[in-house]
Amino acid sequence: MALKKTDRCYYCGAPATSEEHAPPQSMFAGFPCNKIKVPSCKLHNIKKDDDAVINGLLIALKQPDLSVRPLHPDHQKALSLREKYFRLTRHQTTPTSLQIKRRNRTTETITIPYVQRKVNIPQWMILLTAALVYDASRQFDADLDWLDARSWGPTFFPSRTVGGLNIPDMARAALKNMPHEQHLNLLTWHRGWTASPIPYPATLYYFDANLSPTRPNIIFRHTFYDAIPWYVEFMGTPLARRELEAKLGLG
Numbered sequence: 058m059a060l061k062k063t064d065r066c067y068y069c070g071a072p073a074t075s076e077e078h079a080p081p082q083s084m085f086a087g088f089p090c091n092k093i094k095v096p097s098c099k100l101h102n103i104k105k106d107d108d109a110v111i112n113g114l115l116i117a118l119k120q121p122d123l124s125v126r127p128l129h130p131d132h133q134k135a136l137s138l139r140e141k142y143f144r145l146t147r148h149q150t151t152p153t154s155l156q157i158k159r160r161n162r163t164t165e166t167i168t169i170p171y172v173q174r175k176v177n178i179p180q181w182m183i184l185l186t187a188a189l190v191y192d193a194s195r196q197f198d199a200d201l202d203w204l205d206a207r208s209w210g211p212t213f214f215p216s217r218t219v220g221g222l223n224i225p226d227m228a229r230a231a232l233k234n235m236p237h238e239q240h241l242n243l244l245t246w247h248r249g250w251t252a253s254p255i256p257y258p259a260t261l262y263y264f265d266a267n268l269s270p271t272r273p274n275i276i277f278r279h280t281f282y283d284a285i286p287w288y289v290e291f292m293g294t295p296l297a298r299r300e301l302e303a304k305l306g307l308g
Contacts, residue, residue, distance in 0.1 A: 060073055060075070060076060060096055061096075064096035065096060065197040066096060066097050066098035066101055066197070067095040067096060067097055067101070067187055067188050067191035067192075067197065068097070068098075068101040068184060068187045068188075068191075068203060069098060069100070069101060070197045070199055071098040071100075072098065073096030073097055073098060074097070074098055074099050074102075075096075075097050075098075075099065075102050076094040076095065076096060076097060076102075077094065077095050077096075077097035077101065077102045077103075077184075077188055078092050078093065078094055079093045079094070079095060079185055079188035079189055079192065080185055080257075080262055081104065081107040081111070083107050083108065083111060084107075084111050084261060084262060085257060085258070085261060085262075086138055086139070087134060087135070087138045088131070088134075088135075088257075088258050088261065089255060090252055090255045090256060090257050090258065091252035091253060091254060091255045091256070092252055093188070093189070093192050093251075093252050095188045095191045095192055097188075101184060103181060103184060106176050106177070106181055108142060109176040110176065110178055110181050111139065112139065112142060112143055113176075113178070114281045114282060114285055115135060115136055115139055115140075115143075115282070116143065117284075117285055118132060118136065118282045118284060118285070119136065129260050129283065131258055131260040131261060132260065132261075132282050132283070135261060135282070178208075178210070178287075179208035179209065179210075180208070182208045182210075182279060182287045182289050183203055183206045183208050183289055183291075185279065185289075186206070186208075186277045186279075186289040186291070187201075187203050189249065189264065189277070190297055190300075190301065192250075192304075193297075193300040193301050193303070193304040194296060194297070194300035196296075198294055198296050198297055200294040200296065201291070201292075201294050201297055202291075202292065203291065205291070205292060206289055206290065206291035206292075207289070207290045207291070208287070208288065208289045208290075209287070209288055210285070210286065210287045210288070211238045211286060238286075241276070241278070241288065244267045244269070244276070245267060245269075246265035246266070246267055246278060247265060247266050247267070247268070247305045247306075247307060248263065248264075248265055248305075249263065249264040249265060249266055249277075249305065250304055250305070251263070259283075260282070260283055261281070261282060262279070262280070262281055262282075263280055264277055264278060264279045264280065265277070265278045265280070266278075266301060266305060268293070268298060268301060268302060268305075268307070273292055273293055274290050274291065274292055274293065275290070275291055275292075275293040275297065275298065275301065276288060276289070276290045277289045277290075
C-alpha cells in the first residue's frame, strides 16, 4: 500500500515518512510471504536494531535448554541464512548460561542471549505491538499511551552495568518470572492475524492477544521461532479494544 501524505506514524502520530514492517522483513528472509506494513516517522522506523534483536532470538534458539527439539526445518533454514551475520553483532548479542538452584534442590539451566544496553529490546517489542494495534484499525489512536506500556521476556534480563551481566540480579529475576509466566499461560489467548494473502510462517512468528472483559489492560504475547515468548501489556482505549476485537473475530 503506497504511503499517503495524510498518513501518520503508527506510534507517535507525526507525519509519516516511511513504512515500518511488523515484524521486520529481515526475520522472514528466504521465506516467501507478504508483509504487514504501517506508516512510520523516521524516529520510529527502527531498522538499525533489527539485526541485533533477531540474532539474539536465533542465538537463544541454538541453545540445548529450549523445549523445541529437534529444530523445525524452518528454524534450521533461518539459522543457516543468518548465522554468517552473528559475528557482525557479536559485540551486541552474546549467549550466557545461568544455573538456578531452586528451594526443592533441583537445578535449572537457562540460556540468556545477552543483548547490550544500547539495543532496547523491551522498547523494540512495544513498537512491534504498536504497529500491530495500528494495523487493526489503520488509524492512529491518540489516546493510546505507549510510554506506559510494559514489556518483558521470561529469559531476557537487563544489565545494570555497562560492563556486562549482573548474575545475582538475573537469578532473582528468573525466579520471579517463572511463576508469573505460569499465571499468564492460564489466561484466555486469541490467536492474532498474519500477513495476507501469503502469511508469515507460523514457525517463525505469531502472536496472541488477551482482552479481558474485567480489566482495561490488553496483553500481547509474541512468540518467536515456536519457543521464545515476549509479552507487552498496555492500557487499552475504547478504539483499540473495539478494533482488536473485530480483527480477532471476537465481536
